[in-house]
Amino acid sequence: MKLSALGRIALATGIAVLTTATLPGTPAAAAPVKRKILPVLVEFNDASFQFPDKVKASTPDTYFGAKSDSAASYLSELSRGQYTLVPAVPEQFLGPIKLDLSAAGCPQGKINQLTREELTKRGLVAGKDYESLSIVFPAQKTNCPWAGLATLPGPTTWINLYGTASGIDVVGHELGHNLGFGHQGRVKCTGGNLGACKSGGASHTTIMAGGYRPAGFSAPEMIRAGWLNGGASLKVTKSGVYTLRSLHGKGSGVRALDIALGGDRLVIEYRHAAGNFDAKLEGVHAYRVPKGSYGASSLIDTTTADKTATNSAPPNADAITKLTDKASKLSLAVVSSGGGQAKVKVALNGDSLSAIGATPSKSASPTPSATPTPSASASASTGTEAVTDGSEPVTELGSEELTAGGGRSTVLPLAAGGGAAVLAVGLGFLLVKRRRKRA
Numbered sequence: 001m002k003l004s005a006l007g008r009i010a011l012a013t014g015i016a017v018l019t020t021a022t023l024p025g026t027p028a029a030a031a032p033v034k035r036k037i038l039p040v041l042v043e044f045n046d047a048s049f050q051f052p053d054k055v056k057a058s059t060p061d062t063y064f065g066a067k068s069d070s071a072a073s074y075l076s077e078l079s080r081g082q083y084t085l086v087p088a089v090p091e092q093f094l095g096p097i098k099l100d101l102s103a104a105g106c107p108q109g110k111i112n113q114l115t116r117e118e119l120t121k122r123g124l125v126a127g128k129d130y131e132s133l134s135i136v137f138p139a140q141k142t143n144c145p146w147a148g149l150a151t152l153p154g155p156t157t158w159i160n161l162y163g164t165a166s167g168i169d170v171v172g173h174e175l176g177h178n179l180g181f182g183h184q185g186r187v188k189c190t191g192g193n194l195g196a197c198k199s200g201g202a203s204h205t206t207i208m209a210g211g212y213r214p215a216g217f218s219a220p221e222m223i224r225a226g227w228l229n230g231g232a233s234l235k236v237t238k239s240g241v242y243t244l245r246s247l248h249g250k251g252s253g254v255r256a257l258d259i260a261l262g263g264d265r266l267v268i269e270y271r272h273a274a275g276n277f278d279a280k281l282e283g284v285h286a287y288r289v290p291k292g293s294y295g296a297s298s299l300i301d302t303t304t305a306d307k308t309a310t311n312s313a314p315p316n317a318d319a320i321t322k323l324t325d326k327a328s329k330l331s332l333a334v335v336s337s338g339g340g341q342a343k344v345k346v347a348l349n350g351d352s353l354s355a356i357g358a359t360p361s362k363s364a365s366p367t368p369s370a371t372p373t374p375s376a377s378a379s380a381s382t383g384t385e386a387v388t389d390g391s392e393p394v395t396e397l398g399s400e401e402l403t404a405g406g407g408r409s410t411v412l413p414l415a416a417g418g419g420a421a422v423l424a425v426g427l428g429f430l431l432v433k434r435r436r437k438r439a
Helices: 052-064 071-078 108-121 168-178 219-225
Strands: 015-019 033-043 083-087 094-098 132-138 148-151 156-161 185-189 197-202 233-236 240-245 256-261 264-271 283-289 298-301 322-325 330-338 341-347 410-416 419-425
Touching (some): 033 108, 052 083, 052 094, 052 168, 071 083, 071 168, 132 168, 148 168, 156 168, 219 233, 219 256, 219 264, 240 256
Parallel strands (some): 132 156
Antiparallel strands (some): 240 341, 256 264, 322 330, 410 419
16 A cells, blocks of 8 residues: 555654764753754655655645644744754755656665765755755665654754655654654653563654654653753652653743662653643653663653554543662652642652652753754765764654554664664664545
8 A cells, every 4th residue: 555755654662873072971951952954855767756845845835834733833843943954955955856767776875975965066065055954855766764864963854755745754753863862762661660661562652652743752852952941841850749741832841850870870751732842742751761872762651551643542541650779779659640730749869759758859950951963074974874973873663553562672782874873673663654536
């Protein structure tokens, strides 16, 4: 069955090669960013866009349109104006550019290389004239097993176009990889016991997994990007009761609690409908952040009813009520939740939850903002892989119906691009949105 570009979305836990630099410890402060992105339409010597005029007409809207589902509007709203995409050229895109290359075999490395070489011929310098490159090409003959591909983090996205326009579910997801976000998984923690967790498929609270556009990004990803600053993210260092505002809501207030959990971190957020986000999300959610890598967090699920973007489970199906971790001497309970705010009681160092009063603690300190968005490399790779930013593409797998797969990810050392790297192999899941028929 053929799917539209909006329909064929593979948001899959796949194979990603990350340089060790992409696994940050405590994030550093980041200033507001205006990032110049250059969408480039490319064709092959044996494949062209079926409707080039429609593709050219849709591309500016996809990346820079005024509607909330353009990449620029989406990221600006999520970041509260701290991250803005701007066109690198007055025309807002270039192309179609014909590459002397066959489409067969999904040669993403050569596509990247030849596109950058063509841009250089036109006097455009990576890192100066454009900071991010989004390569859009016709899918019909490539046989690429993904709708989108991206370097993580980095300056490059590949959009494998099946129709005349891609959508924010694809473009936004891939730009999330550029910001340093991996595929967010789900871990099942029976009864809220953090010492008894098993891998459980995909999160639904972010576009980086099964949440699609309406979910935006989760709190750990927002911390990673540097968008929860000015006290919006609090490091909890003493027991107390803390008030959370909705993650994507307007105004000031604490949006996330960041708590030590052994060598990992525990991030707590409150989700509630706000702006264009979270209409189908409600309640307090928790994430485990491995070794301070906020872009590699996993949703903690203590329930039996898995919430997804497409099922009928209630908006608060995966919301937590309590968590415990004996190893870290931590316990947590939701005191109240709803109407745009939540109160969460946190007990550290073996303190008793029942002994903690209802007055919010003043001992929390702001979490430093996240690592600044990486700059684009000034030169293109000459190899067969797209490694212009020192990292490999994240692979989006497949185009089938939703399937769930268990299993833990396997982490192995791998030498890539001339430097040490980490190879993360996920068994995970595949998510595809079908095109809905209009009545």
